[in-house]
Amino acid sequence: MSMGHCSEQRTGFEVTKDWNGADQFAIRSPRGASVRAEKNFSRSDSSVGLSAQVCLHGGQVVSWRNHRGEELLFSSSKAIFKPPRATRGGIPICFPQFGNCGTLEQHGFARNKIWTIDDEAPPLNYGDNNSNKASVDLLLKPSEDDLKCWPHCFELRLRVSLSMDGDLSLISRVRNVNGKPFSFAFAYHTYLSVSDISEVRIEGLETLDYLDNLSQRERFTEQGDAITFESEVDRVYVGCPGVIAVLDHGKKRTFIVRKEGLPDIVVWNPWEKKSKTMADFGDDEYKQMLCVDAAAVERAITLKPGEEWTGKLELSAVASTNCSDHLDRPGRL
Numbered sequence: 001m002s003m004g005h006c007s008e009q010r011t012g013f014e015v016t017k018d019w020n021g022a023d024q025f026a027i028r029s030p031r032g033a034s035v036r037a038e039k040n041f042s043r044s045d046s047s048v049g050l051s052a053q054v055c056l057h058g059g060q061v062v063s064w065r066n067h068r069g070e071e072l073l074f075s076s077s078k079a080i081f082k083p084p085r086a087t088r089g090g091i092p093i094c095f096p097q098f099g100n101c102g103t104l105e106q107h108g109f110a111r112n113k114i115w116t117i118d119d120e121a122p123p124l125n126y127g128d129n130n131s132n133k134a135s136v137d138l139l140l141k142p143s144e145d146d147l148k149c150w151p152h153c154f155e156l157r158l159r160v161s162l163s164m165d166g167d168l169s170l171i172s173r174v175r176n177v178n179g180k181p182f183s184f185a186f187a188y189h190t191y192l193s194v195s196d197i198s199e200v201r202i203e204g205l206e207t208l209d210y211l212d213n214l215s216q217r218e219r220f221t222e223q224g225d226a227i228t229f230e231s232e233v234d235r236v237y238v239g240c241p242g243v244i245a246v247l248d249h250g251k252k253r254t255f256i257v258r259k260e261g262l263p264d265i266v267v268w269n270p271w272e273k274k275s276k277t278m279a280d281f282g283d284d285e286y287k288q289m290l291c292v293d294a295a296a297v298e299r300a301i302t303l304k305p306g307e308e309w310t311g312k313l314e315l316s317a318v319a320s321t322n323c324s325d326h327l328d329r330p331g332r333l
């Protein structure tokens, strides 16, 4: 049975079974923060309090809970849990393609594959302090079938960490182990759970250019003070700052989205009409979700043989919608 990489900060790890009988890998940190990897997603009752769950199917984070045990990521009540299909919710990984911009399946194949626990994850050559975090390392390598449709040998590593404050971080590394350069797109397709989409606004994307997927990717410039929602939105904001805020006035909560190595932010809500055409969306559930994806979409990332790319997403949930709080990193929910 596969055991995960275990650093000295961790007090223990366990392999259990979920209610489908699939392997589930859990690590617990000294103050009880836990990150759990499951082979298949299940609606298991995740431990109350600070926690995150990661599926080996898709390398997908499917749950992130604050100290009160409140779920911070959206999952559809009609999500379909049958691999190879990605489940609707959490944080699917889009790689090596985003959307339908290429010859591969929508959003690439990574979200539909079974990843493995990475027993020997190389150290991050990157200023990430992993102390006081619970983390799990996952790995995806291409199968023979993957190589037939995307003939590039790669290693895609994902470290999912939960800090004692409850911040969730995802660090991905793509290494070219191929003889030739290759290019790819990448996105953390992050389904945030919100009270009601009409109560939500995004700050930090004002005045930026975006490609509107609802208008054949035509380029526009954002005019408003902040982004609010009254209809379907599907946009790629390009060249974004490293931190933006998603304010949920209904829940009096702010998500702080920090990113590195990922220049774009994709904002998506299908709204009522489109969500009704999607079998894995519950009635009116579009109101309870907002996808805010840290991404490299507008321009592909190119790696020469032996090169590695790193992209990081860090999410914090703050119990306030007072703008001035964002930068001060106040106490988490």
Ligand SMILES: O=P(O)(O)OC[C@H]1O[C@@H](O)[C@H](O)[C@@H](O)[C@@H]1O
Pocket (backbone or CB within 6 Å): 099, 106, 107, 189, 213, 234, 235, 266, 268, 291, 293
């Ligand atoms: O239904 P999927 O494949 O998970 O994609 C959902 C949406 O994902 C978004 O990120 C895209 O911008 C949308 O165009 C897409 O519809």
